[in-house]
Amino acid sequence: MPKSRIRKKADFTPPPAKQATSIKLTNRSWVAPVMLALFLIGLAWIVVFYVTEGDLPISALGNWNIVVGFGFIAGGFGVSTQWK
Secondary structure, three states, X not given: OOOOOXXXXXXXXXXXXXXXXXXXXOOXXXXXXXXXXXXHHHHHHHHHHXXXXXXXXXXXXXXXXXXXXXXXXXXXXXXXXXXX
């Protein structure tokens, strides 16, 4: 039976050295306070709506005040995606 040829792998050559690129880190210290503030505003909005039986925060909105409160909470979750 004939013997198969041995394939020689190419020797590893490292890629040419690139100049070190500086990694730009942004200061995201604003994320946590804004996130917590949005959570608390949303929660307070909903609680005030229920405690005042729909008279506050904006009586013209009626039950849409709940949507506004959850909108603030959703905004807090949106901001939380920027936290590192």
